Each structure stands twice: as C-alpha cells, then as structure tokens.
Amino acid sequence: MPASARPLRACRSPSLKGMATVPGDKSISHRALILGGMALGETLITGLLEAEDVLNTAEAVRAFGAQVVRQGPGGWKVNGTGVGGWRRPEDVLDFGNSGTGSRLMMGAMATTPVTAVFTGDDSLRKRPMGRVLEPLKLFGAEYEAQPGGLMPVTLTGAGQAICVDYTVPMASAQVKSAMLLAALNAPGRSHISQGALTRDHTERMLSAFGAEVSVEPLPGGGETISVMGEAELKAVSVAVPRDPSSAAFPLVAALILPGSEIVLPGVLLNPRRTGLFETLKEMGADISIANERDSSGERVGDLTVRGSVLKGVEVPPERVPAMIDEFPILAVAAAFAEGPTVMRGLEELRVKESDRLAAIVAGLRAAGVTVQELEDGMVVEGCGPGGVPGGGTVTTHLDHRIAMAFLVMGLASRKPMTVDDASMIATSFPEFETLMGGLGAIIETTAG
Numbered sequence: 001m002p003a004s005a006r007p008l009r010a011c012r013s014p015s016l017k018g019m020a021t022v023p024g025d026k027s028i029s030h031r032a033l034i035l036g037g038m039a040l041g042e043t044l045i046t047g048l049l050e051a052e053d054v055l056n057t058a059e060a061v062r063a064f065g066a067q068v069v070r071q072g073p074g075g076w077k078v079n080g081t082g083v084g085g086w087r088r089p090e091d092v093l094d095f096g097n098s099g100t101g102s103r104l105m106m107g108a109m110a111t112t113p114v115t116a117v118f119t120g121d122d123s124l125r126k127r128p129m130g131r132v133l134e135p136l137k138l139f140g141a142e143y144e145a146q147p148g149g150l151m152p153v154t155l156t157g158a159g160q161a162i163c164v165d166y167t168v169p170m171a172s173a174q175v176k177s178a179m180l181l182a183a184l185n186a187p188g189r190s191h192i193s194q195g196a197l198t199r200d201h202t203e204r205m206l207s208a209f210g211a212e213v214s215v216e217p218l219p220g221g222g223e224t225i226s227v228m229g230e231a232e233l234k235a236v237s238v239a240v241p242r243d244p245s246s247a248a249f250p251l252v253a254a255l256i257l258p259g260s261e262i263v264l265p266g267v268l269l270n271p272r273r274t275g276l277f278e279t280l281k282e283m284g285a286d287i288s289i290a291n292e293r294d295s296s297g298e299r300v301g302d303l304t305v306r307g308s309v310l311k312g313v314e315v316p317p318e319r320v321p322a323m324i325d326e327f328p329i330l331a332v333a334a335a336f337a338e339g340p341t342v343m344r345g346l347e348e349l350r351v352k353e354s355d356r357l358a359a360i361v362a363g364l365r366a367a368g369v370t371v372q373e374l375e376d377g378m379v380v381e382g383c384g385p386g387g388v389p390g391g392g393t394v395t396t397h398l399d400h401r402i403a404m405a406f407l408v409m410g411l412a413s414r415k416p417m418t419v420d421d422a423s424m425i426a427t428s429f430p431e432f433e434t435l436m437g438g439l440g441a442i443i444e445t446t447a448g
C-alpha cells in the first residue's frame, strides 16, 4: 500500500434521495483528446472527465505537439497537428493508472516516425502491453519493453507505415482502438476484426472527425472495421455524455438501500456499455429511462432508480464486453440479492487495474459473503433478506472500481465496510465521495 494511502469506511445509511450528476465518460474523454490532437483545426470538448487518467492523456497529447487548453469546468480546446504531424515528446510519458490512455496513445503514434517512452504507476507497470505492441509491429512500428511486454516501453513509430489486416484475439476495445488509430497514417485500407462486440466509441468518433470508416458484421459473430489511411481528420465539437460505469455506483447503492429514489441525468446509453443495466433489470431492479436523445452521435438518457428487491441471475457470457468494468459493482448487487448469481467469461478481469476477479472474491469474503471463484468467473451466493454481514476491510490493489464497489456495499451491509486505500478513485470519479454524501450516504475517513 502506498504511503499516501487513504482508508475510507462506509456505514449503514438511510435511503438515498436526490440527483446524481456523474462526470463525463472516461472512454469518450480519452478519445476526444486524442482525435482532437490528430485533427486539423480546433476541437471543442464539453463535459470532459477531469480525472487523473484523462488529465494524463491531455498531457501526453500536448507532449506530442498539439495545443490542449482548459477553458473552464469540463470545457477544453484542442488544436491538433493533423494526422502524422506529431513530434517527439521531450520527456517520458507517464500515464499513471490508465490502460486506455497509454494503449490508445501507443496506437496513435505508431505510424508516425517519432520515439516515445511510456510508463505508469505500479498497477499499470504490471499490465500486458504486448497485446498492443505486437500487432502495432505489423504497421512497421518497433518497440522495447520490460520482460513480459511490461512498461516502461520505448516505442518508435513506422517511418514508412503499411496498412494491415488483423484480428484482435481478445475482447479488448483498447487493442482494437489502438489498431484503428494506427491505421489512420498507414497508406491504404486497414481491416481490423474482432470476435467480440466491444465498445465502439473510436469507430463512431473517427467517422465524426471525417475518417472513412466502415463496419461489416462477421458471419460467426463479431465484426470487421475498415479504415482508410492517410486520413485527414477535421476538428469537430464533442459533448461528452455522462459515464455509465461511474453511474453504476450510486445506481446500485440506491437499489440496495430500501426506499431510495435517485435520478441520474444524461447518462450514456450506447448498447455496448449498458450490459449492467440490462442485468440489473433481469434481477428485478426498478430502473426507468426517460428523455432518450442523441448527443454527439451517442445515445443518452435520464435514469430514475428506486430501492428494489433483487434476485440472482446468470449473466450471459456474450454480454460481458458490454459491462466489462461493472463486475465489481454487480458482485456487490449480487451479494444483496436472493439466490446465486453466476458470472462467466470474465478472463479479461484478470488483467485490469488489478486482478479484479481475485480482488472481488477477496472483498466479498471479507464481508462474510459466500463466493466460488472460477478460472473465468465467479458464483456469488446472495445473502437475501438476512442481509450482508459486512464488517471487513478490503484491499483495493490500486483499483478505483474495487474501492468504490466495496464502499457502496458498506452503505447497506449490517456492519461497516472499510477500504484500505480510496486514493485511486480520483483516476475516474473524483467527485464520488461528495456526490454520494449529497444523496445521504455515510462515508467517512478512518485512522487506518
């Protein structure tokens, strides 16, 4: 645990009430900055997530030569260099905790002849980078990494890039996106295929910035995305919708605290991100959506959530990519449900900010919940009307979502739940404590 660790304790709270305005979507925020940095002209971003992960990406885009200026809360202006116009950064690029920021930026520079050094915190330096770096070699990029493909990584973009046909072997939107971004400066058309339907924000935003992108379904499921290289990206305005992965925390808190009623306005409802909402509805959650509308090519809506009696379900494995970041909080909801919840196809959770599967299982056990860990998933035995015992301390392993999930658990468990370090919450949801407190949640600092 770092010296600056910040333990927090969540205690049994009254029903939650009020408006939960969560911050901008993290995935879309990274992409808006990166595409803005590669476009010609001035990209105006509103609603940008101003959390550590995204601020590190802003800094990196600046280091490659784009102008990135904050104009006010969530309002940013990016003057890009044009595709292929990035220059060599003067210093090492530190992406902190962010897999998305670092992997997408590797792709974005891989077909421009510059060299950059990528590093990150203790969590990011344990995460596999070979999954991005190896396929980027197909474009002509070269790299040096630590044993096992770990950071720090030195990447040199291709001098004479070539277009590629590549099938992404795992269900990762980061790898897919890195390849699509690299394809932008490789002459000819690149084809990137994937068996799983992972989040498609890069494809959507590339089209909005004027790139020639097409998507074809594959006969056995999945799809092929084709991108025309030597693209000219033109600056646009991007209104970032609110993050469903952050909304998930107050939402589940409201579900498990009887009598709660909260409203979450302007949440992104892209179907490749809403797997948790679908699953919770199958569990009996009272979630209604109003005022569905379009925002910068993405679907958004206002959610109303009321305290609900939940029952265990089996999550269809094909839904996993649409809720890949939501398993920590789904496991918490499952602990309060009646009956078992079965989650499989979660192998990717082993390489997130922590081995998330192991961290969830350990956290549930610390709270007195029965759980079976599988190689690729888990079965959570819901505590039903008896309630979740609680009273444990959870190790967060530098993982923001483990910290937030188990704090939510403590709001409704019989005894409080403590997390050993809540500092990483600032990587994605700096307002978490204030927002939850505003709804009535009791979350307090502890002496440790």
Ligand code: S3P
Binding pocket: 026, 027, 028, 099, 100, 171, 172, 173, 174, 175, 177, 199, 324, 325, 348
């Ligand atoms: C993301 C993709 C997912 C997700 C991450 C954000 C993105 O990661 O877990 O939080 O913005 O592309 P993987 O690509 O590793 O699945």
